[in-house]
Amino acid sequence: MSPSVISSLTSSTNGKLIVIKVGTTTLMGPDGPDLALIGRLGDVLAQLAAARHRCVLVTSGAVGTGRWRLKLSGRPKSIPEKQAAAAVGQGILMHLYERVLAERGLTSAQLLLTRADLGDRQRYVNASNTLQVLLAANPPVVPIINENDSVAIEELKFGDNDTLSALVASLVDADALYILSDVDGLYEADPRVVPTARRLERVEAITPEIEALAGGSGSDLGTGGMATKVAAARIATSCGIPLVLMSGRRPEDVLASLAGEPVGTTFAAGPNRLEGRKRWLAFSGQVGGKLSLDAGAVRAVREQGKSLLPAGIRKVAGEFEPGALVALLDPEGHEVARGLVNYSSEELVRIRGHQSAEIEGVLGYKHYDEAIHRNNLVTT
Numbered sequence: 001m002s003p004s005v006i007s008s009l010t011s012s013t014n015g016k017l018i019v020i021k022v023g024t025t026t027l028m029g030p031d032g033p034d035l036a037l038i039g040r041l042g043d044v045l046a047q048l049a050a051a052r053h054r055c056v057l058v059t060s061g062a063v064g065t066g067r068w069r070l071k072l073s074g075r076p077k078s079i080p081e082k083q084a085a086a087a088v089g090q091g092i093l094m095h096l097y098e099r100v101l102a103e104r105g106l107t108s109a110q111l112l113l114t115r116a117d118l119g120d121r122q123r124y125v126n127a128s129n130t131l132q133v134l135l136a137a138n139p140p141v142v143p144i145i146n147e148n149d150s151v152a153i154e155e156l157k158f159g160d161n162d163t164l165s166a167l168v169a170s171l172v173d174a175d176a177l178y179i180l181s182d183v184d185g186l187y188e189a190d191p192r193v194v195p196t197a198r199r200l201e202r203v204e205a206i207t208p209e210i211e212a213l214a215g216g217s218g219s220d221l222g223t224g225g226m227a228t229k230v231a232a233a234r235i236a237t238s239c240g241i242p243l244v245l246m247s248g249r250r251p252e253d254v255l256a257s258l259a260g261e262p263v264g265t266t267f268a269a270g271p272n273r274l275e276g277r278k279r280w281l282a283f284s285g286q287v288g289g290k291l292s293l294d295a296g297a298v299r300a301v302r303e304q305g306k307s308l309l310p311a312g313i314r315k316v317a318g319e320f321e322p323g324a325l326v327a328l329l330d331p332e333g334h335e336v337a338r339g340l341v342n343y344s345s346e347e348l349v350r351i352r353g354h355q356s357a358e359i360e361g362v363l364g365y366k367h368y369d370e371a372i373h374r375n376n377l378v379t380t
């Protein structure tokens, strides 16, 4: 890992806030949860706590553990079966973590989140407040987070804990996110196909070439493949948080990485550190509609940091009220930004394409000149 990423983690005497995500394939042995690995993970968490770092653990493995306990084999047959397995497995997993952490003088806390929880601003802030209290506790508490699989609606799921871990890192404003996986980094080609492929030590920016390297899912048990890891890296790095993708077989490497040794692949933090509310707008908030923009409006929003005026809106999709979060699309249909609207979908349909001076003539009133004020807008 480059010194510039790690210096921020090692040069200060203050502890850092670290999110560690562990995947299903890493956690599950041939016969249920890998107790030895969970013990080693506990050792790492204890050493981090002793060094005054604070940690959040995002864990998968509820479905896998539940299926093992229920003696289910093969692929899950239905969504309710998976959700039932998660209900069985989550408790077993937490029991294991609780015991392992308590033996090392640490307290654990469980948070089960859904996309709807993080998509709703108030619930998002509630989760943030809870985490802040937990992370300030002394002796240390390790919040342990998973998706609330048993109640999450399939279409609205994170689906993979890679995305969840990046949103959690953003939520707590972590200093680094470590993804412990069955792959030990991002390779210049799929190492299962090209054995000589080299691992990339550092990714400065998530370019289309990097996304192309990510391909599809790599294992049978876990949900996320490399694509979800790169998507997670996009979220984390946009928030100014470096993401290290490394082997879950060697959890101790988190300590090595913090000491400045090269481990896995580091996705370097982006130059702009989005502030908290804009992070929510960009990555967590639930989108209620879409606005298609003309090229001039795309330029104004993207390159000049301007507000979106009704004149630049060509099409309005979805039904929403003022204050809703909407996605802004360029003329090719690619999302370029998100923001909170000043007008309802019904009003925007009427004023789209009009100059702001004409709004009152069209609607009979004018609350704002802008469809979306730049303070409520973030490019994605």
Ligand code: GLU
Pocket (backbone or CB within 6 Å): 024, 059, 060, 061, 062, 063, 064, 086, 146, 147, 149, 159, 160, 161, 162, 221, 222, 223, 224
């Ligand atoms: N939440 C799922 C579980 O605990 C894991 C999702 C994933 O594979 O990332 O089993």
